[in-house]
Amino acid sequence: MPSRADTLVHKSAELSATSGFPPGFCLTDELSDYVQLLQGCCRSYADDIEFDKLFGEAFTKLNSRGINEVSLGVLAGRAEDMIEWGMRLCTGSGGAQKDIPMALALWQHITSPSTLYPPLSQPPSRRILATAYSLQAKVYKDRAHIDVETLQIGDMHRAAVAADAAAAQGLVTPIVLFIAQFVAMPFGPRGDASLKDMPQFACLSDLWCIWERRNEEMQLEQLARDRKVSRAPNAYRCAAEGCGIEGTKKATLLRCAGKCQGANKPHYCSKECQRKDWKRHKPMCKPGVPSPANGPIDHVALPVEEASRSLGHGGGDALSNHSPWDEDLLPRVPGKERMITVPAPGPRQNGADSILHDDPCDA
Incomplete structure (x- = not known):
């Protein structure tokens, strides 16, 4: 399943040649990382994304509100500002120094309030909750991939649990679908096993409900595409x-x-x-x-x-x-x-032979 997050890498290379951006627009690695969070964790997978507009929106957002204003919103207990401050901390954008653990703690405070931060000024909406869970899932997913051949299964489980919680709130983001796809992907020498078969993953009912629904959508999309291709191959x-x-x-x-x-x-x-x-x-x-x-x-x-x-x-x-x-x-x-x-060059698929490491925290 092609991911829109994958498209971001290709698209960002063409942005400098596209007009219509705000005055002073400058494409940086930090801005690209911020847009990846915005597109992958804060939007529905079904949204029709125009990346030039998304980059322009992100650039304006980061430059129209300084870190002092956003941090004051965090102190006031506004969940929206906790989301925003965490995204800046996670990417080192908008004047913030990169601090992923602190960003993760902020998003966890929205879904499971603690004494580390001011209490929320009002109960968060379902969309805010889903966004906070999706952002947590992204951090855990990144942390789970130690290298190309090694997967930290404890963090992958945390990512899947957060994705399941996001799906339960009704907002299905690209990162939620990516995690579902990865967990359901066959691996091993015979390709007859998957993480989904493990009890701690199999019980994530909301995640598998949206994954089955998305598979049905993709089958219908493929049938429609096949009809178009047959008319003009x-x-x-x-x-x-x-x-x-x-x-x-x-x-x-x-x-x-x-x-x-x-x-x-x-x-x-x-x-x-x-x-x-x-x-x-x-x-x-x-x-x-x-x-x-x-x-x-x-x-x-x-x-x-x-x-x-x-x-x-x-x-x-x-x-x-x-x-x-x-x-x-x-x-x-x-x-x-x-x-x-792009057709796969062989039977191997996206880390299908990855080594699975148990997280000592789950022992």
Whole structure:
């Protein structure tokens, strides 16, 4: 299941070229981390996220309220400010010095009040509670992954318990679904076991209820997507032979900027794949040639350099003033996310063979 948090990494690289941000906008690692919390723990997984707007909103939020104002809200017992102050502490943004344990303690105070902080001025709403639980789940999930091969099972259990509590409040965030997916994922040499089989995970009924519902949604989404792909397969699949990358939306892949038309117009995941496929596609890059973009063709094509010259870079029978693999000509929609589905290179899945370590605190 593609995660919107994964998309954030790809999208942030393009932000500097997108207009419409507040004056003085500057993309930093701290801001990116803050936005990841905002998107992954404070929003529903079903929200239609426009990342340029989200970054602009986060930048304005961090700069419109100083740390003194937010800390005064914490002292007054406002749960919203405890959420905000914790997010700044967790990411080292908005003038706060990074302190993840303190951030975690603040969010725990919202869900289980203690004497460490002022009492809450009023009972928190279900959304505030769900957000606080989601943020706790994110911290525990990060802490559970000691390295690529090692999982701290005690912290993973804490993450799952917090995700279950967030789901019970009715706000299903991307981090909640990520944790459910990870816990349900098969692992081991035969792939016939999962953390979900363990009693301490199996009892998290709210987490598994929303996970089953999300699986049903994904199956329906896949059926709808398959119908769309069957009508226009070239719009959703990279045309380069052997690539295998498929897009979840038409806007995902880059469309050839040549003069090929209709079903003959191929789409590519990258400039490299478009260049690789040029020998096969070149004869079709003219209007009115009825040949499928992904089908084989017996034709001795010009080398890439000579083909480039024939397309306006050195005279000849020019079809265009630019090379069809010129990235500047490929359609881009500012502010729209682009996601791709990458086939797994082997049977292993996302840490499926990770070593599970018991937390001594759970002994």
